[in-house]
Amino acid sequence: MEQILVNGAILAANYALIALGITLIFSIMNVLNFAHGQMFMLGGLLVYWLVVQIGLPYAAALIGATIIVGVIGMAFEVFFFRQVMRNSTREENTMLLAVGTALLLENAALSLFGEKQRGVPPIVSGVYKLGDAFLPANRAFVFGVSVVLIVAVLLFVNYSRTGRAMRALAQDRTATLLMGVNTARVSTLGFGLGAALAAVAGGLLITVSGVNAGVGTAISTKAFIMIMIGGAGVVSGALLGAVALGFIEAFGYAYLPGSLTYLMIFVALIIFLLIRPQGIMGKPWG
Amino acid sequence: MNMRYFEARDLSVSYDKVAALHGVSIGFNQGQIVSLIGANGAGKSTTLRAITGLKRASKGEIWFEGERIDQVPPEKLVSRGIAMVPEGRRVFPHMSVRDNLLMGAHTRKDKAAIASDLERILNRFPRLRERLRQNAGTLSGGEQEMLVIGRALMTRPKLLLLDEPSLGLAPLVVRDIARLILEINREEGVSVILVEQNSRMALRISQYGYVLETGRIGLEGASAELLDNAHVRALYLGG
Numbered sequence: 001m002e003q004i005l006v007n008g009a010i011l012a013a014n015y016a017l018i019a020l021g022i023t024l025i026f027s028i029m030n031v032l033n034f035a036h037g038q039m040f041m042l043g044g045l046l047v048y049w050l051v052v053q054i055g056l057p058y059a060a061a062l063i064g065a066t067i068i069v070g071v072i073g074m075a076f077e078v079f080f081f082r083q084v085m086r087n088s089t090r091e092e093n094t095m096l097l098a099v100g101t102a103l104l105l106e107n108a109a110l111s112l113f114g115e116k117q118r119g120v121p122p123i124v125s126g127v128y129k130l131g132d133a134f135l136p137a138n139r140a141f142v143f144g145v146s147v148v149l150i151v152a153v154l155l156f157v158n159y160s161r162t163g164r165a166m167r168a169l170a171q172d173r174t175a176t177l178l179m180g181v182n183t184a185r186v187s188t189l190g191f192g193l194g195a196a197l198a199a200v201a202g203g204l205l206i207t208v209s210g211v212n213a214g215v216g217t218a219i220s221t222k223a224f225i226m227i228m229i230g231g232a233g234v235v236s237g238a239l240l241g242a243v244a245l246g247f248i249e250a251f252g253y254a255y256l257p258g259s260l261t262y263l264m265i266f267v268a269l270i271i272f273l274l275i276r277p278q279g280i281m282g283k284p285w286g
Numbered sequence: 287m288n289m290r291y292f293e294a295r296d297l298s299v300s301y302d303k304v305a306a307l308h309g310v311s312i313g314f315n316q317g318q319i320v321s322l323i324g325a326n327g328a329g330k331s332t333t334l335r336a337i338t339g340l341k342r343a344s345k346g347e348i349w350f351e352g353e354r355i356d357q358v359p360p361e362k363l364v365s366r367g368i369a370m371v372p373e374g375r376r377v378f379p380h381m382s383v384r385d386n387l388l389m390g391a392h393t394r395k396d397k398a399a400i401a402s403d404l405e406r407i408l409n410r411f412p413r414l415r416e417r418l419r420q421n422a423g424t425l426s427g428g429e430q431e432m433l434v435i436g437r438a439l440m441t442r443p444k445l446l447l448l449d450e451p452s453l454g455l456a457p458l459v460v461r462d463i464a465r466l467i468l469e470i471n472r473e474e475g476v477s478v479i480l481v482e483q484n485s486r487m488a489l490r491i492s493q494y495g496y497v498l499e500t501g502r503i504g505l506e507g508a509s510a511e512l513l514d515n516a517h518v519r520a521l522y523l524g525g
Contacts, residue, residue, distance in 0.1 A: 161392065168378050168389050174340065175376040180364030180393035180441065 002133035004254045005247075010139050012246025013146035014201055018219065019226040019238035020153055021197030025073075027170035027233035028190035030091070031081060034098040036198050037219030038105035043069050043199025044211030045109055048118040058123050062203045066196045073195025076101055077188045102216060109213040119210035142204045149200060150239070153193075157235065166190050170233065225269060231282020240280055289352055291316040291477065292445060297346035299329075299336050306332045307501045309346070312479075314494060316444075319471050319478040321488035321509065323522055324498035330481040331373055333498070334447050337479070338363055338370045350445065365393045367444035371451065373481075375430045377437075379423030383414055386422045386433055390440025400440070407436045410469075428459035435466065445477045446470070452484045460484060464491050485522040489513045497522070 018040060025033045033039075043065050050061035084097050122138035129135070157163040165186050168176040177183050202211055202219075222245060229244050230237025245265075252261030293313040299306050307329045314320045322330045335341040337348055339360040348356040350368065358366070369390075378386050387407065391400045408415040411432045417425060422433055431451055438446055448467065452460040464487050470476050482488035489495050489509040497505040497518060505517065512518045 164381075164385055164389060165392060167381055167385075171378045171380055172376050174372060175378065176389070177340070177360050178338065178364070178370050178372060179389045179437070180361050181389075182361050 002131045004250045006130060006133045006135050007253075008247035008250030010143045010246075011249055012243045013143045013150070014205055015222065015226060015246050016150050016239050016242035017146055017197050017201035017204075018223050019230070019242040020150065020235065021194040021201075022223045023194075023227060023233060023235055023238040024157075024166070024190050024197070025194035026227070027235075028166055029077070029081060029085075029094075029187055031094045031098060032224075033194065034095065034220055035076075035102035035105055035216070036194075036223050037216035037221070038102045038109070039069050039073065039195045039198035039216075040202035040205075040219045041211055041213060041216040042072070042105055042109055043202030044206035044215075045113045045118060045202075045213065046199070047203040047206050048120055048211070049113065051120050052118075058120065058207070062200065065203045066200045069199030070192040070196030072105075074188045074192035076195075077191035081191070082184070082187070102220070106213060106216055113213060115213055117210045117212040118206065120207050123207055138207055142208055145204055146201070149197070153197065154235070162186065162189065225265065228269060228273060228279055231279030234279075234281045237279055237281035289349060290314060291318075291351065292479075293347075293349045294333070294337060295347045295349075297333065297336050297343045297348070299332050299341055299343050301341075305501060307336065307343070310498070310501070310503055311346075312496055312503070312506075314477065317471070317475055317477055318494060319467070319480060319492040320494045320496065321480045321482055321485075321492035322496050322498055323482055323485040323488055324504075325521075326483070327500075328498040329501040330498050331449055332501075334370060334449050334479065334481055337447060338368065340370075364441050367442070368447065369438040369441045369443035369445070370447040371434045371438050371449060373449040373453065375427070375434050377422035377425070377430050377433050380421055382419050383422055383425070383433060384418045386437055387414075387440050390437040393441070403440055403442070407439055410466075411436055427455050428462065431455065431459075431463055432466070435463075435470070439470065439474070439476075443476055445479070447479045447481075449481045450483060451480070452482060452487060460487060467491055485518070486513075489518075 018036065022033050022036045025031055046065035046068055047061045050056045050064055051058055056064065080097055080101065081094060084093050124137040124141050126137040127134050128137060128140060157166060165176065165181045168179065168181065169183055169186050173183060205211065226241030226245050227238055230239070230241030248265060249261060252264060256264065290313040295311050297307050297310045310329065310333055312320065322333060324330050332341060336343045339358060343356060347354060350366065355363065355366065378389065387404055391403070394400055413429055414433060414436060417429065422430065425433060451463050455463065467478060467480065468491050471478055480488050480492055489512050492509045495506065495509045495512045496503050497512065505515070
């Protein structure tokens with residue numbers, strides 16, 4: 001039992017980074033980032049490349065990969081999303097564009113890194129014992145870094161001037177513009193930050209379970225599940241969704257055979273959405 | 287040619303090729319309140335949107351303090367001293383009253399002055415002080431109107447554009463808002479362009495008025511005269 005809780009907490013912390021990122025992009029841009037899992041994957045593979053091929057220390061590789069994917073996210077906003085939003089009147093167009101960017105990243109990763117599962121050796125070795133549960137030191141490290149980053153993002157969004165402008169932008173774009181906010185710049189920053197959060201999650205997880213170029217869609221699906229549970233576009237909902245999915249998954253893997261866990265999760269999600277379509281923390285539409 | 291404090295010359299605006307404004311010109315001196323009145327769809331809000339650049343005019347010029355501003359992007363006008371309170375209040379509903387007010391100071395770096403402006407505005411609106419930590423979405427309509435006016439004042443405007451501030455408010459609250467606009471104008475020296483469906487209120491507190499009729503200035507003059515004008519009385523003041 002303790003082991004399941006420990007595993008659940010570690011998964012939840014990593015998932016929270018993913019869910020926070022996709023929520024930032026969704027609420028600021030009103031774009032569902034279908035490429036979020038691919039950004040996670042790219043973060044992981046870039047860390048692998050920088051550590052194993054280039055020989056950088058892990059910390060430098062993690063920071064480097066996060067910045068690279070963050071810049072890719074900003075470029076996507078400036079060159080793709082902004083243009084499509086300006087020229088189209090239908091929201092589906094940005095969704096199609098997001099799917100396109102997912103394919104672009106996945107195929108770029110396939111040609112650059114190949115299709116093999118890649119891993120990075122654990123950063124810290126050793127195992128802690130918490131009651132009856134084993135906690136490998138490396139997983140504790142991943143958990144710790146994730147929690148620190150989550151707290152940092154929450155502080156930034158809630159208490160900094162730019163974070164406040166991001167929240168304003170998510171609520172009323174015109175009113176935000178009238179406050180003198182350079183909304184284009186804040187959108188770019190928000191997209192970059194969301195992408196960077198996906199990348200750092202991938203860069204952390206590659207030391208635990210490895211990453212391959214095809215993992216993106218599965219991660220995006222998990223991100224969607226989390227924001228559907230918690231409520232799309234709400235930060236507290238993203239965190240709640242991450243905690244819920246992390247622990248459900250940990251329990252499922254412990255008690256259910258193999259692939260049954262996600263089958264159950266999807267069935268439960270469908271029933272849940274029938275009862276509460278806006279998620280736990282979400283506001284009903286309209 | 288003698289330039290006035292604010293001048294919009296011959297503004298034309300169209301939405302998807304349908305003309306909404308045909309050559310509208312307005313102008314006034316510093317410290318004045320001018321009102322734009324007229325029926326729904328006459329072009330009052332469009333005029334404000336053209337001034338702030340939310341909707342670009344296809345023709346015409348806008349001058350403020352001797353500088354041409356019609357090509358300035360909307361977010362840059364704030365630091366030039368023009369603040370607009372849009373129609374429908376548009377508070378940030380999931381943000382505290384305090385954060386809403388601080389959004390008004392987004393372009394400012396002077397921390398001490400921001401803090402003292404916040405204090406001054408909370409003194410002017412004691413109701414907002416009581417609700418400082420509450421989300422803006424939970425406020426009443428009148429409180430939200432005070433919040434958006436306070437938020438605009440946090441930008442330290444020289445010119446305030448108010449789009450239908452009385453919309454949907456109870457008569458007593460409308461009177462409060464009208465008094466407030468007068469106070470801000472007198473005590474802080476802020477010039478005001480007031481767009482209103484409530485023509486009587488607008489003409490009572492302004493010095494000069496423009497009557498918009500299907501995208502044109504149908505009539506203009508001193509507000510006191512417009513209040514007595516038979517045409518205005520019949521059409522906009524309910525006889």
